[in-house]
Amino acid sequence: MGKRPGTVRERLLETADRLFYATGIHAVGIDRVIAESGVAKSTMYVHFRTKEELVAAYLRRRSDVMRARVTGEAEARAQEPVEERVLAVFDVLDEVISEPGFRGCAFANAAAEYPHHADVQAAIAYDRTWLPALLSGLLHVDGGDELVAALVQVYDGANAAAHLDHSATAARTARKTAELLLSTRRPTSSTA
Template sequence: MPDSSEPRTRRRPAYERAVATADRLFYEQGIHAVGVDQVAAEAGISKASLYAHFRTKDDLVLGYLRGRSRSWQEHVAEELPGRGDAARERILAVFDLLGEWFAEPGYRGCPFINVEAEYGAGHSTHVVTLEHRTWVRELFESLLAEAGSTDAGGTALQLCLLYDGAMASAQADPSRPWAAAARTAAERVIAAG
């Protein structure tokens, strides 16, 4: 998943710097390990400015997750059309995109799975996680329907399992080709469904 922050080529508003810095720190170190003091200091803004935009750390975490989701959705939307004319090719290309992300320096797993591990389902972050997961499932459902699947909903769930499993596996054991294995399994699931 591409980093939702951007390089500091010009002075950005405090809100953007806070979110970009939180994105980097939360993804690299984990949410509980990073305090608002560290975010403010590394973003080059005052704590008062940070709190003017985010009432609480939880609000900042929600901004981070929404940015990650938006960034991945935009990346997939830009990449998929060039990865194949047939819907089936574009479904498989999603796993290719995962593999490219896994190969990036600093890959630390799915930010949504990570936040669920830190906070659990009872936290406000769970809603954003569910929204992102719904987008992934609906992406697969839409492509499967376009490919003529008779059970787009059920097959999409199976593809989501492969998608999530590849991310978790690549985080735990980055030495193996998890995305390629998930892609191969996805080909079988699509053929069977």
């Protein structure tokens, strides 16, 4: 077997992402992450002093990947009406839900496993900021806007329903709900 690509840190994070998401964080011991990443234990601890530090980094990485994916799709629709750019969020969620191995929201799962760990909770809080910020920017409203809050709740609900109810249509239903919510908003002069 040849040398694995990527930095040691990337290999550790890729392995942690695959194992933690598929199996559950507490169900995966640090020795398994080390073994499957092909990294020496002492090297792992140079990058992550504790398992919880690795968990927090895994969550931030997962957040960054989803943020880039959704933002990229919204930006790709820059010539379309703002509503279509907002609906891109639900289109990407539909793609994610359809991927093999979908196990719900990694952040809800982590919150259930680590309800009081400060670093893990900070990583969850980090993730909880990007979607409202994206939607607020697209809709040209402030972060406390009720429409933004409603759209985030619809997104969260679809994510949960897809996992808990094994619903393959949860994101499409959420998209239709988002369309209804968007149809009630008053246009602003800065909306384009």
